[in-house]
Amino acid sequence: MQENNTIETTSKKLTIALVAGEDSGDLLGADLIDSLKSKRPDIEFIGVGGEKMKRSGMELICTNKEFAIMGIAEVVKKLPKLLKLRKQIIKDIIQAKPDIFIGIDAPDLNFPIEKKLKKSNIKIIHYVSPSIWAWRPKRVEKINRITDLVMTLFPFEPDYYLKSGGNAVFVGHPLAKNISIEIDKPKSKKTLGLNPNQPALAILPGSRSNELKTHTDIFVKTALKMQKQNPELQIISANTNPEKIDFIKKIANQYKLNIQVLNDATAVLKAADFALLASGTVALEAMLCKTPMVVGYKISPITYSIVKTFKMMLLPYYSLPNVLYGDFLVDEVLQKQMSVENLFNALSKLQKTNKHEELIENFTILHQSLLTDKDAASRVLEFTEQCLL
Structure with a gap:
C-alpha cells in the first residue's frame, strides 16, 4: 500500500x-x-x-x-x-x-x-x-x-x-536531507562555469555584517597567497545578500584577487576542493558537501574576554564538524591565531594531506547521523x- x-x-x-x-x-x-x-x-x-x-x-x-x-x-x-x-x-x-x-x-x-x-x-x-x-x-x-x-x-x-x-x-537537519551523500565535484565545477580539472578554494567569511568586516580582508589575502602558490587555483565565494556580495568583491578587487562570488553557498561548497570559512552553519554545510576545510574565526576582544573569564565554553572546539565528531576533525584557527600566515599554513597542509579519503568517510558518517x-x-x-x- x-x-x-x-x-x-x-x-x-x-x-x-x-x-x-x-x-x-x-x-x-x-x-x-x-x-x-x-x-x-x-x-x-x-x-x-x-x-x-x-x-x-x-x-x-x-x-x-x-x-x-x-x-x-x-x-x-x-x-x-x-x-x-x-x-x-x-x-x-x-x-x-x-x-x-x-x-x-x-x-x-x-x-x-x-x-x-x-x-x-x-x-x-x-x-x-x-x-x-x-x-x-x-x-x-x-x-x-x-x-x-x-x-x-x-x-x-x-x-x-x-x-x-x-x-x-x-x-x-534540513541541510543533511537536502544535500546528497555523494558529491560530484567536477560536475559541480562545470555548473558554476569553473574548470573541472583545476582545484577550487571556497572562502566564506560569514553571513553577518560584523563577521564579514572581521574576516573578509584576512580571508582574501590568504586566498591570494594560495593562488600565488598555485596560479591554477580557482577562488569562489558566496553570500545571499547582494550588498554583502558587493562587499566581498570590493575587498577582493583591492587586492586584485580573481574571484567568483555567487549567491548559493551550497553550490560553491559542492564545487570546492577545500574551503576557508567562518564557524557556524557554513562549516556544517561544508562537511555535508564533503569539502575539507579550515575554520577561521574571530569575535570581539570584549566578547572573547568574557567567555574566557567566566569559562563559558565547555568544549575545546567550536566548529560543528568537530562537535559532531567529538574531536578535532578539522583545523580551527581562532582569535589572535587567525593570521594570514597561519591560515595559509593550515590550508597548505590540508591541500597536501594524504588523508582526504579518511576525512570524506568521516564526513559521510556524520552526514548520515543527521538524517x-x-x-x-x-x-x-x-x-x-x-x-x-
Whole structure:
C-alpha cells in the first residue's frame, strides 16, 4: 500500500507564528514552511524572517535584518532599538492569536518572546537547540519552562532536555536531507562555469555584517597567497545578500584577487576542493558537501574576554564538524591565531594531506547521523494535533 504523506488533521484552520533572527534561521524557516504547506496547504504563517520565508508564504511583521548581529559587545550597542522592536513583535503576534509559535534558533531574541507568549497561553516550539552541550548547560531548565517542545537538529541533544523533565525530539537537519551523500565535484565545477580539472578554494567569511568586516580582508589575502602558490587555483565565494556580495568583491578587487562570488553557498561548497570559512552553519554545510576545510574565526576582544573569564565554553572546539565528531576533525584557527600566515599554513597542509579519503568517510558518517524519518514539519503537525484535541 502506498504511504500517504498527508497528515490527518482537525478541520480548524491553523495559524503559525515564526521568528527567525538570522539568515540561517530564514533558510530553516522557509524549508519548514514549504514542508508544512505540502502537508497542510491551509496553514497561515506570520512572523519575522527574511526573503526566503517571505517567498515561502509568510506574512512579515518585520524583516530579520535588524537582528543579524553577534557577540556581547555588538548587541549592547543596539540594545535599546532591539528591545523596542522585540516588544512590538510580541504585541503583533499576540494580536494575531496563532495556534503555535515557533522560535527558530536565535535564543537571545526568541527566548524572551517565547516567555511572554507562553503567558498568553500560546503553545511554544523552539526549533534548533542552543549549544547547551558547549556552554551554559543550566539553560536547559529555563528552556523547559518557556517551551512546550524543543526540536533539535542533532541526535544527541534531546537527552539534555528529557533528563530535566522537558519535551524534545530530534528532527534531523534540513541541510543533511537536502544535500546528497555523494558529491560530484567536477560536475559541480562545470555548473558554476569553473574548470573541472583545476582545484577550487571556497572562502566564506560569514553571513553577518560584523563577521564579514572581521574576516573578509584576512580571508582574501590568504586566498591570494594560495593562488600565488598555485596560479591554477580557482577562488569562489558566496553570500545571499547582494550588498554583502558587493562587499566581498570590493575587498577582493583591492587586492586584485580573481574571484567568483555567487549567491548559493551550497553550490560553491559542492564545487570546492577545500574551503576557508567562518564557524557556524557554513562549516556544517561544508562537511555535508564533503569539502575539507579550515575554520577561521574571530569575535570581539570584549566578547572573547568574557567567555574566557567566566569559562563559558565547555568544549575545546567550536566548529560543528568537530562537535559532531567529538574531536578535532578539522583545523580551527581562532582569535589572535587567525593570521594570514597561519591560515595559509593550515590550508597548505590540508591541500597536501594524504588523508582526504579518511576525512570524506568521516564526513559521510556524520552526514548520515543527521538524517531521520520524521522531519520538523511532521513533528509540528503531530504536536499541533495533540494540543487541539
